[in-house]
Amino acid sequence: MTTTEEFPDFVYVTYIRATPQQVWDALTDPEITQRYWDGVAVVSDWQVGSSWAHHKGGPDGKADVWGKILETDPPRKLVFTFQPIDQDLEDEGSIASYLIEQSGEVVKLTVTHTNFADAGLHTGISKGWPAVLAGLKSYLETGQALPDDSWDMAVR
Numbered sequence: 001m002t003t004t005e006e007f008p009d010f011v012y013v014t015y016i017r018a019t020p021q022q023v024w025d026a027l028t029d030p031e032i033t034q035r036y037w038d039g040v041a042v043v044s045d046w047q048v049g050s051s052w053a054h055h056k057g058g059p060d061g062k063a064d065v066w067g068k069i070l071e072t073d074p075p076r077k078l079v080f081t082f083q084p085i086d087q088d089l090e091d092e093g094s095i096a097s098y099l100i101e102q103s104g105e106v107v108k109l110t111v112t113h114t115n116f117a118d119a120g121l122h123t124g125i126s127k128g129w130p131a132v133l134a135g136l137k138s139y140l141e142t143g144q145a146l147p148d149d150s151w152d153m154a155v156r
Contacts, residue, residue, distance in 0.1 A: 008122075009112060009113065009114045010111075010112070010113040010114075010122070010125050010126055010129065011110065011111070011112050011113075012110070012111045012129050012130060012133055013108065013109070013110045013111075014108075014109050014133050014134075014136075014137055015106050015107070015108055015109075016106065016107045016109060016136070016137050016140050016141065017105055017106055017107075017140070017141050018106075018107050018140045018141070019075075019102070019107065020075040020076060020100045020101075020102050020107055021075045022107075022140055023075065023100050023107050023109055023136075023140065024074055024075030024076075024078075024100060025075075026136055026139065026140055027042070027078070027098055027136070028042065028044070028046050028074075028078070030042055030043045030055070030058075030059050032139075034058055034059075035139060035145055036132075036135035036136055036138065036139035036145040036146070037132055037135060037136075038131075038135075038148070039056060039057055039058065039061075040054055040055065040056055041055045041057075041058050041059040041061065042054055042055075043055055043059050044069060046069060046072050046074070046078065047069060047072065048069050048070065048071060048072055049068065049069060050068070050069045051066055051067065051068055051069075051089055052066060052067055052068075052069060052080055053065070053066040053085070054066065063085050064084070064085050065082060065083065065084060065085060066083065066085050066089065067080045067081035067082045067083055067089070067093055067096075068080065068081045068089055070095070071097075075100055076099070076100050076101070077097065077098065077099055077100065078097065078098045079095065079096070079097040079098075080095070080096055080097075081093035081094070081095055081096075082094045082095065082096045082113065092115070093115070093117075094113060094114060094115045094116050094117065094121060094125070095113070095114050095115050096111065096112070096113045096114075097111070097112045097113075098110070098111055099112070109133070109136075111129055111133060113125050113129065131146075131150060134146060134150070135150070
């Protein structure tokens, strides 16, 4: 994967007062993701080679993004492709990864997203991931998701 000036890699680091297992579950359990991810259920069995999908409106909602699991090491690391649902799963998509590291009472979560096909995907990712991760952090630390209008800010 080559980083270009036009489409640089996206890297986001946040620190969450939680355990690695709590962070892992919040990233991979569709019942939890839809609480903080604007109603999106992220569905998979999270095994290498399996597919995953991003379902708006819950697990039975319409999928708009999907990919294939490339690497999994619960609750420490997850690597997967990320592409529009109309793109064949075998086509090379962008690649996203979660790295979950414990340090005392805090987890350092690093999200890296690479291999962008175009500027539109890079722009969308750059706006979307911060909103998702802010919602995740708020949910894990307070038990409450951010208000719905925080998603409006993410698309501006």
